[in-house]
Amino acid sequence: MDFRIASRADVPAVLDLLADDEITRLRGFGTVPEQVDAAVWAAFEAIDADDRNELIVAVHDQEIVGTCQLTFIPGLSRGGGERLLIEAVRIRADQRGRGLGGELIRWTVERARERGCRIVQLTTDKRRIDAHRFYAKLGFTASHEGFKLAL
Amino acid sequence: MDFRIASRADVPAVLDLLADDEITRLRGFGTVPEQVDAAVWAAFEAIDADDRNELIVAVHDQEIVGTCQLTFIPGLSRGGGERLLIEAVRIRADQRGRGLGGELIRWTVERARERGCRIVQLTTDKRRIDAHRFYAKLGFTASHEGFKLAL
Numbered sequence: 061m062d063f064r065i066a067s068r069a070d071v072p073a074v075l076d077l078l079a080d081d082e083i084t085r086l087r088g089f090g091t092v093p094e095q096v097d098a099a100v101w102a103a104f105e106a107i108d109a110d111d112r113n114e115l116i117v118a119v120h121d122q123e124i125v126g127t128c129q130l131t132f133i134p135g136l137s138r139g140g141g142e143r144l145l146i147e148a149v150r151i152r153a154d155q156r157g158r159g160l161g162g163e164l165i166r167w168t169v170e171r172a173r174e175r176g177c178r179i180v181q182l183t184t185d186k187r188r189i190d191a192h193r194f195y196a197k198l199g200f201t202a203s204h205e206g207f208k209l210a211l
Numbered sequence: 212m213d214f215r216i217a218s219r220a221d222v223p224a225v226l227d228l229l230a231d232d233e234i235t236r237l238r239g240f241g242t243v244p245e246q247v248d249a250a251v252w253a254a255f256e257a258i259d260a261d262d263r264n265e266l267i268v269a270v271h272d273q274e275i276v277g278t279c280q281l282t283f284i285p286g287l288s289r290g291g292g293e294r295l296l297i298e299a300v301r302i303r304a305d306q307r308g309r310g311l312g313g314e315l316i317r318w319t320v321e322r323a324r325e326r327g328c329r330i331v332q333l334t335t336d337k338r339r340i341d342a343h344r345f346y347a348k349l350g351f352t353a354s355h356e357g358f359k360l361a362l
Contacts, residue, residue, distance in 0.1 A: 071287070074287060075287060078287060078288055084288070097290060097291060099290055099291030099292070100287055100290065100291040101291075102291060103285045103286055103287055103291035103292075103293075104287060106285035107285050107286070107287075110263065110285070112261065112263070113263075113284065113285060115287070129284075129286060129287075131282065131284050131296075133264065133280075133282050133296070133298070134254045134257035134258050134261070134264060135254055135258070135280060135298060135299060136222070136225060136226060136229060136251055136254055136255060136258075136266070136280075136299070137229055137235070137299055139248060139250055139251065140248060140250030140251040140252075140253060140254035141250070141254075142254075143298070145282075145284070145296065147284070147286060147294070148286060148287070148288055169360065169362075172362060173362050177362055178361065178362055179359060179360065179361050179362060180359070180360040180362065181334070181357065181358065181359045181360070182357075182358050183332070183334060183355035183356065183357050183358070184355060184356055184358065185354060185355055185356075186353075186354060186355060186356055192356055195358045196358075198360075199360055200358035200359060200360045201358065201359055201360070202337075202356045202357065202358050203336060203337060203357065203358075203359050204334035204335060204336055204337060204356075204357025204358075204359060205334065205335055205336075205337055205343055205353045205355075205356075205357055206332065206333075206334050206353065206354065206355025206356060206357040207332065207333050207334070207335065207346045207347075207351035207352065207353055207354075207355075208330060208331070208332045208351060208352055208354050208355060209320065209330065209331040209332070209349075209350055209351045209352070210329065210330050211320075211323060211324050211328055211329055211330060211331065
């Protein structure tokens with residue numbers, strides 16, 4: 061599996077991955093519009109132009125089988141080291157259970173380490189019990205409560 | 212109480228606030244050096260130059276009594292709307308229990324709303340039981356597990 065920063069041409073495949081998820085569907089943002097919305101393109105352009113945001117795709121046999129978004133956050137804590145936030149992690153349904161997710165997360169952690177980040181963090185829905193085991197196995201600690209407020 | 216974006220002159224007061232916390236002390240980053248480290252200045256400059264990062268200070272009687280950091284994150288989910296991440300929330304010890312924290316968080320949520328964010332999120336250590344009640348009262352839902360990996 062190869063990992064790279066997503067290009068414009070990858071956006072429809074990434075949207076398919078984001079939508080193909082039970083909890084996303086329950087949230088009501090799970091439908092991929094026939095034509096990608098202008099706001100979604102604008103978001104892609106914003107990520108693409110920002111040194112501290114990276115939309116990542118995992119590619120296997122020339123197909124996009126996974127994605128996540130990385131945000132590198134400067135801060136005054138922890139000696140001024142950056143924090144990596146991982147969001148929107150998805151592995152294509154037919155590729156799950158083969159270790160690709162672990163490969164993807166280990167790659168992002170290595171990327172954070174190379175950049176000198178002091179911490180990597182993410183939140184995962186309390187209903188995703190399998191995800192909790194998955195991140196614990198990768199060395200993460202469920203030390204925090206993740207609070208959300210939808211606007 | 213007034214809220215504004217921190218200037219360079221506010222950095223020592225913000226570092227004092229960040230350090231004055233039991234859990235931060237346990238983590239071992241709780242000592243404020245006599246002279247602010249070059250890496251911390253660089254982090255401040257990075258935040259200051261970045262449209263998607265804001266170091267906020269709460270000012271009362273010309274003294275800094277609170278702080279938090281805001282990161283506005285573009286993303287393809289939720290119709291292309293931004294996500295606000297709140298980090299490093301602190302109220303000065305002698306000012307706690309007077310509602311200033313609530314004022315600060317409500318102000319940040321309003322700022323997110325004006326900017327068109329679709330979600331506000333934060334994590335808080337599982338040991339901070341008072342903070343959990345505090346965020347629940349402000350309308351946040353503890354729907355997620357917060358995973359961290361220190362590097």
